[in-house]
Each structure stands twice: as structure tokens, then as C-alpha cells.
Amino acid sequence: MSQTTLNDDALTFAEKIISVKADGGKKIHHAGEIAVLPADMAMAQDSTGPLAIKVFREMGVQKVWDPKKIHLVIDHSFPAPDEKVANLHILIREFVKQQGVRLVEGSISHQHLLENHVIPGMVLFGADSHTCQAGAIGAFATGIGSSEMAAVWASGKLWVRVPESIKINLTGQFKKGVYARDIITHFIGMVGEDGGNYKSLEWKGPAVKSLSIASRACISNNSMECGCKISIFEVDPVTQDYFKTANRKAMFEIHAGPKAHYKEEYDIDLGTLEPQVWGPGNESKVRSASEFRDGHLDEVFIGSSTNGRYEDLQVVGKILKGHKVKAGTRCIITPASRNVFERAIQDGLVETFLESGAVFTNATCGACVGTHLGVLGENETCLSTSPRNYVGRMGASTAKIYLSSPATAAASALEGHIADPRRYL
Amino acid sequence: MSLPVPSTIIRGRTWVWPDDVNTDIIIPFRFKARTNDPVEMAKYAMYGFDPEFYKKVKPGDLFVAGRNFGGGSSREQAPVAIKYSGIAAVVAESFARIFYRNSFAIGLPALEVPGITKQVKQFDEISINLQDWSVTTKDGKVYHALKVPEFLRGLMREGGLVEYYKKHKSFPWERLQATASTT
Numbered sequence: 001m002s003q004t005t006l007n008d009d010a011l012t013f014a015e016k017i018i019s020v021k022a023d024g025g026k027k028i029h030h031a032g033e034i035a036v037l038p039a040d041m042a043m044a045q046d047s048t049g050p051l052a053i054k055v056f057r058e059m060g061v062q063k064v065w066d067p068k069k070i071h072l073v074i075d076h077s078f079p080a081p082d083e084k085v086a087n088l089h090i091l092i093r094e095f096v097k098q099q100g101v102r103l104v105e106g107s108i109s110h111q112h113l114l115e116n117h118v119i120p121g122m123v124l125f126g127a128d129s130h131t132c133q134a135g136a137i138g139a140f141a142t143g144i145g146s147s148e149m150a151a152v153w154a155s156g157k158l159w160v161r162v163p164e165s166i167k168i169n170l171t172g173q174f175k176k177g178v179y180a181r182d183i184i185t186h187f188i189g190m191v192g193e194d195g196g197n198y199k200s201l202e203w204k205g206p207a208v209k210s211l212s213i214a215s216r217a218c219i220s221n222n223s224m225e226c227g228c229k230i231s232i233f234e235v236d237p238v239t240q241d242y243f244k245t246a247n248r249k250a251m252f253e254i255h256a257g258p259k260a261h262y263k264e265e266y267d268i269d270l271g272t273l274e275p276q277v278w279g280p281g282n283e284s285k286v287r288s289a290s291e292f293r294d295g296h297l298d299e300v301f302i303g304s305s306t307n308g309r310y311e312d313l314q315v316v317g318k319i320l321k322g323h324k325v326k327a328g329t330r331c332i333i334t335p336a337s338r339n340v341f342e343r344a345i346q347d348g349l350v351e352t353f354l355e356s357g358a359v360f361t362n363a364t365c366g367a368c369v370g371t372h373l374g375v376l377g378e379n380e381t382c383l384s385t386s387p388r389n390y391v392g393r394m395g396a397s398t399a400k401i402y403l404s405s406p407a408t409a410a411a412s413a414l415e416g417h418i419a420d421p422r423r424y425l
Numbered sequence: 426m427s428l429p430v431p432s433t434i435i436r437g438r439t440w441v442w443p444d445d446v447n448t449d450i451i452i453p454f455r456f457k458a459r460t461n462d463p464v465e466m467a468k469y470a471m472y473g474f475d476p477e478f479y480k481k482v483k484p485g486d487l488f489v490a491g492r493n494f495g496g497g498s499s500r501e502q503a504p505v506a507i508k509y510s511g512i513a514a515v516v517a518e519s520f521a522r523i524f525y526r527n528s529f530a531i532g533l534p535a536l537e538v539p540g541i542t543k544q545v546k547q548f549d550e551i552s553i554n555l556q557d558w559s560v561t562t563k564d565g566k567v568y569h570a571l572k573v574p575e576f577l578r579g580l581m582r583e584g585g586l587v588e589y590y591k592k593h594k595s596f597p598w599e600r601l602q603a604t605a606s607t608t
Binding site: 154 | 445447448449450453454455457458459460461472473492493496497498499500501502505519521522523526527530531574576585586587590591595596597598599601
């Protein structure tokens with residue numbers, strides 16, 4: 001790597017990492033240019049992997065470029081809810097055996113990679129839009145489709161357009177009942193669903209140090225809902241501590257230059273944020289939870305790659321403890337990984353969930369994707385901590401989906417309608 | 426089954442869609458997660474707007490859409506369902522990033538023309554030129570799409586990654602890299 005590039009004051013994170021990775025820092029790639037990036041890791045899951053396998057075979061490629069760098073994850077519909085899904089899972093397992101690539105079943109891909117494999121400065125291509133989650137630890141991680149994944153499997157490389165960057169300056173401290181999810185929901189409400197399209201988001205400012213890796217992962221993950229290419233928290237002492245605990249190999253840090261050019265800049269004072277709710281559907285505005293009074297919830301779903309981490313389940317446990325989920329509302333709690341699942345059992349959280357009347361499931365994407373474990377029927381209403389409130393996402397096209405933080409979701413499960421979590425904290 | 430590669434001039438009638446048509450409208454997760462067959466995927470094209478769309482579309486029809494077409498998931502099944510339903514090309518005010526990449530990767534012509542939804546009505550006959558990357562509306566006005574690197578337009582004209590790789594035994598950006606390293 002070139003020290004000159006890394007010390008260039010005028011480059012954004014995206015420009016630096018692409019320049020270093022694409023040409024060893026010998027050529028500077030500015031926003032708008034096309035570069036070819038070698039992949040350090042490639043991931044596909046059970047709803048993009050089967051098509052990638054089909055395309056890989058149609059291309060006539062015999063062997064993948066590097067089996068150790070390729071992860072297949074069966075997470076979206078695990079275990080298979082029906083025969084059709086089961087057959088696609090079989091296709092994945094056969095491919096894994098044939099090519100000697102890595103396989104994980106159950107844990108959500110993004111959480112599994114965060115817990116076990118991704119490191120700062122890495123280039124990760126994932127056939128899943130929320131791959132950008134790994135930006136939380138300073139990796140260049142971005143979503144692609146199945147055919148491009150097949151091309152990465154074959155060649156280990158892919159083209160990228162160097163993105164323009166948006167800087168978000170975080171200041172202040174959270175008030176009670178407000179969390180990372182409220183920051184990103186607020187931001188999407190501000191810039192719109194395509195406000196980050198093709199862009200790199202860089203999260204900066206004095207408040208970043210108060211955000212855990214789990215909170216950063218929530219923000220980087222959900223940044224996809226404004227269309228971003230990558231969503232970055234640079235390595236800092238919080239990241240370094242995380243990797244000490246995770247016992248993973250040395251890091252490769254990239255820091256944007258102090259004179260980097262940003263296309264847009266935003267300021268968010270955490271102290272001004274309220275618990276946020278987005279919905280019903282993606283066309284609605286983002287509002288504060290306190291603006292809602294009634295409106296029956298048939299389902300509350302707490303989980304997904306956005307908000308199914310241990311930190312999330314802890315807050316949910318705190319709110320549910322000693323209370324009962326409202327009759328007529330089903331509350332489904334789905335951990336994001338086997339690791340989160342096991343910790344929730346060991347630490348007694350699951351006991352709290354079950355005593356409250358909630359359902360606790362295996363680790364999977366679960367109800368977020370509308371194939372199992374909480375599918376919505378005609379005209380049902382759901383409050384979810386998952387990333388998307390699109391029509392038909394979680395089941396019937398007539399179902400209504402609202403999105404919020406786990407705290408707001410847990411409080412709402414107790415009241416049977418959207419509720420402000422602060423009175424339970 | 427594979428479809429023929431796009432011809433240079435495409436003429437057809439338009440289906441006009443609004444802003445922010447996301448991938449769950451184009452093909453809901455619960456359907457795309459259960460098949461690996463493009464013909465089956467096509468039966469769910471635009472299901473979020475009209476579950477009967479696949480019966481109404483005619484081969485060679487075109488899409489004209491607003492901003493952020495194809496937002497949300499990385500699912501390539503979205504452009505695949507559109508392509509195999511018979512749609513020959515998509516023109517939009519803007520595309521979501523992954524949908525746009527996927528369209529080139531599977532050989533579905535995708536042209537970004539800001540303001541196009543104000544110039545076209547449902548079932549207008551328009552034509553698309555893949556050589557100069559332009560759209561001609563019913564009244565003969567020509568609108569140029571935003572510029573796209575030549576290696577991507579070439580990929581599109583050759584029908585996408587599978588066809589390209591079968592023919593060249595390499596990917597289009599590998600040549601790009603070879604050129605870049607000598608300049």
C-alpha cells in the first residue's frame with residue numbers, strides 16, 4: 001500500500017480505499033471514476049446464491065477463484081419453510097461441497113461476518129443489499145446481484161464507480177429511549193429513499209465514540225434504505241477494543257483526509273432526537289412515536305440484520321420484564337445470529353421474553369422477508385425493527401408495516417399499538 | 426431458456442410507473458425465494474402493483490418510470506422478472522444502484538433520462554437507440570440518456586455477463602483494467 005495515498009488530505013474514505021485496493025495506491029481514483037477492485041471476501045445468501053450458482057454454471061466456469069474467501073449463508077428462510085425453498089437450499093449445499101467454499105446456516109450473513117470474519121480495510125462484495133453493514137468497522141462493503149457475484153466467484157474482481165461522499169456529523173447525547181435506529185430513521189426521513197443513492201456515507205463527529213459496534217452496524221446496515229453504496233465508520237478506539245475481544249488479526253485503517261470533498265454535509269444532534277417511527281409503507285413520513293395514539297397492532301417483530309443483536313435484545317428484555325404482551329398482539333423475537341441466540345438463553349433474556357408472552361425463534365432473517373415465522377395476512381398491521389416497510393414485504397400486499405427501534409417495538413407490544421418506550425425505561 | 430440479445434433500435438409501447446418502485450413491488454421476496462427459473466419469476470413481475478401484469482404485458486413492451494426505480498434489495502430476480510415478462514427495456518428518471526448494475530449484468534437495457542415521465546404517457550409508442558443511448562418519444566423528440574461507460578454499453582449489447590463470458594472467456598472490466606495499467 002502507498003503511504004502517499006493514505007496521507008492525502010484531500011481524499012474521502014471511498015477514494016482512498018479504492019485507490020489503495022485497485023492499484024496499490026499508485027493511481028488516485030477520484031469520485032466518478034471507474035476502478036476494478038479485487039475482492040477480499042464474497043458472500044451470497046439463500047435467496048441470491050441459487051441464481052448466482054445457476055449463472056456461474058451457465059458461464060461454464062469450473063472452479064471458484066479462492067474458496068476460502070467465499071461464504072454462502074442460508075439465513076433468509078432457515079430452516080426451509082417449504083419444499084421449494086428446501087430444494088434451493090440443497091442446491092447451495094451441493095455447490096459448497098463441490099467448490100469447497102464456506103457455509104453457514106442460521107445466523108444472518110451480515111451478523112455472522114461481523115462476528116467472525118470482516119476486518120477494517122477489507123473489500124467485501126455481498127449478494128445482499130445490506131452488505132453495507134460491514135462499513136461499521138471500516139470495511140468497503142457493498143451489495144451486488146447474482147450474476148456479478150458469479151463473476152466475482154470466477155475472477156475475484158469487480159468494477160466499481162468511485163462514489164461521491166456525504167458526511168454526517170453526529171453531536172450531542174441520546175435522551176432516554178432513543179437509539180442508533182432512531183438516528184438512521186431520522187436521516188432517511190431527511191434525505192429520502194434515494195438521498196444516498198450511489199453515494200458513500202461517512203459518519204463522523206464527537207458523538208460517534210459513544211456508539212457501540214452494534215449501534216454502528218445498525219446504522220450502516222439501514223443506510224441501504226437511502227440507497228447508499230457504502231456506509232462508513234472509520235476505525236477508532238471503539239473498533240480497536242472490539243477487535244481485541246474478537247481476537248482477529250491486525251487491522252488496516254483508512255481515514256478520510258481533513259480536506260476531503262463532500263457532496264453534502266449534515267449535522268445531527270442526538271439530543272434532539274425522539275423515538276422515530278416510519279410508516280405505514282415507505283411512502284409515509286418519519287414521525288415521532290409519541291405522535292401515535294391508537295391503531296391496533298396485530299404483530300410486533302423484533303429482529304433482522306438491522307436490529308437483532310444482543311444489545312437490542314437487552315433493551316427489549318428491560319422493557320418486557322414483569323409485563324405482558326397485549327392480548328391480540330403477537331410479539332416475535334428473532335435473534336440475528338446463533339451467538340446472539342445462545343447469549344440470550346444464557347443470560348436469562350429468553351425467560352423474560354417467554355414470561356411476557358412473546359415468541360422467541362431460531363436465528364434467521366425470519367418475518368422480515370415474509371416467507372416464515374410471522375407472515376402477515378390480509379390487512380394486518382405490524383410494527384417491525386426490520387429494515388423495510390415495502391408493500392408486500394412481510395406477506396399480504398394489503399398488510400401495513402411500520403418500522404422503529406427495538407425499544408419502541410417492545411413498548412408497543414405491551415400496549416398493542418404504537419407507543420413511546422420512555423415510560424418503560 | 427435464454428432470450429435474444431437486445432437489438433440496436435427497440436420500438437414498443439410503454440407502461441408508465443411512478444417514483445420509488447422498489448424491488449418488493451417488482452417481485453415480492455416470498456415468490457422470488459421459491460424459484461430459480463426466470464420464466465416462473467416473470468409470472469410475479471410487478472405483482473405489488475398488479476398480480477395480473479404478466480397476462481397483460483406484450484412481448485416488446487417498454488417501461489418508463491420515475492425516480493429511484495428498483496430501490497431496495499439486491500435481487501437480480503427483479504430485472505430478470507421484468508425481462509422475461511417480455512419487457513425489452515426500462516427508461517427511468519433514475520435507477521437505484523444495484524438494480525442498475527443488475528440490468529447491465531443480465532442484458533436488460535436500462536437508460537437514465539431525467540424528466541422522461543413528463544414526456545411519455547401510458548401505451549405511447551417510443552423508440553430506444555442502444556447505439557447513441559437515446560430515447561425518441563411519440564412526437565419525434567429525442568432525449569439522450571445519461572452517459573454510461575462504453576464497457577457497460579458493450580456488455581448490454583452483448584446480452585449480459587453470461588453471454589459475454591461465454592464469448593470472450595473474460596469479463597468486460599478485466600480489459601478495462603488491462604488498458605488502465607498501460608496508461
